[in-house]
Amino acid sequence: MANGSRERRAGVFDIRLVIALLIGVYGAVLTVLGIGFMTDSDIAKSAGININLWAGIGMLVFAALFVLWARLRPILVPVEAEPAAERAATAAAAD
Known part of the structure; x- marks a missing residue:
């Protein structure tokens, strides 16, 4: 913040x-x-693995990591020193 x-x-x-x-x-x-x-037939089709369960858990872990990333390293947006409404009022008063 310089x-x-x-x-x-x-x-x-x-x-x-x-x-x-x-x-x-x-x-x-x-x-x-x-x-x-x-x-059991659905599990047999996916080589004996409950693919929905494992994919769902993997996606939940992925989502949690993204939230953690966003919390630990937030994106900082610069804020203008003078709001646009004040600039417009100043410009209108100058005319």
């Missing part, structure tokens, strides 16, 4: 959080499907 400029976090506009949300929702759905709705 030269008097201020910075703030990107917050919900951070693309990493959007990606984490999408992957997390899909991961939760797959985990629920893997736990409650996989039949």
Whole structure:
């Protein structure tokens, strides 16, 4: 923060959080499907592995890592020293 400029976090506009949300929702759905709705024939089709369960858990871990990344290394957005509304009022008063 040099030269008097201020910075703030990107917050919900951070693309990493959007990606984490999408992957997390899909991961939760797959985990629920893997736990409650996989039949023995479905497991036999996937070489004996409950693929929905493991893919869902993997996606949840991936989403958690993205959230952790966004929290530990936030994107900082510079904030203007003079808001645009004040600039417009100053420009209008000068005319």
